[in-house]
Amino acid sequence: MNLLDRHAAYGLIGGLVSYCALSALYDQFYGAFGLTATDMGIGYLDTLSRSWGFILLITLAVALYVFTLSGMGLPISRKRAHNYRNRSKSARWVNAYMHFAQSIMEWIRRNLGVVAAIVAAFALFIALSASSSAVDDRAAATINGNAIKPLQVKLGNHGLRIIFLDIHSHHVRMITPAPTPGSVPCCKHLMHLGSSDRTYILYCVDNKRVIRLSIERYVVHTSP
Known part of the structure; x- marks a missing residue:
């Protein structure tokens, strides 16, 4: 060699x-x-x-x-x-x-x-x-x-x-258009973890669960 x-x-x-x-x-x-x-x-x-x-x-x-x-x-x-x-x-x-x-x-x-x-x-x-x-x-x-x-x-x-190490999370300020009742679990405090496969990956602080939203259907607005 x-x-x-x-x-x-x-x-x-x-x-x-x-x-x-x-x-x-x-x-x-x-x-x-x-x-x-x-x-x-x-x-x-x-x-x-x-x-x-x-x-x-x-x-x-x-x-x-x-x-x-x-x-x-x-x-x-x-x-x-x-x-x-x-x-x-x-x-x-x-x-x-x-x-x-x-x-x-x-x-x-x-x-x-x-x-x-x-x-x-x-x-x-x-x-x-x-x-x-x-x-x-x-x-x-x-x-x-x-x-x-x-x-x-x-x-x-x-x-x-x-x-x-590029690990980060952001507060979710708003989701547009607003999800219809029942389409997304009720959660007042969401954290944005990232996205994958055309899907937003969010974490609900209130009930400690992960929520996935389609990027093609929603826009997630975050703040630092």
Whole structure:
């Protein structure tokens, strides 16, 4: 396998792992309403594109680590180790340390892909742990009738936002035309979760149930 094929394989595996991790977070959020990411029409590409900040974070962590390893020269070269041994012949423990450290560094050089995968897995674990509690908090807020914004970081005053997880809900102000009595369960407080398959997906705060309305028949007006 040449270098290009190897990087393509790493990219494919990384994309699949990231998709599984992010899909679990989306399922965790929508599961609070008895839904799944699939019910919301969130597929493979949607999951990755709607959480590009998450992917960026993992990629930067891996790139920084690999660049650091490569740039350090890992800090013991053969020539430096040889010179240091000559100056420290009486210190056997120093020689043993140098030999052990050099072996470790050379293994890392030959297996940077494996090292990158380990670092990515660790960074992914940390990110998931931090995101999981935030997802639960946002689901609880929506259930209680509070609008939520995506899990994101705003940079400066220029409006640039790095979105880590695009989960959101909005208050429903009005539905037009007004549904006829009996066509839609009576509910005074509706939250808009999203849409899928030409259908609005709403959550009724009053009776804790999901309501679906046809996009072709109704227009749902929301407020932030």
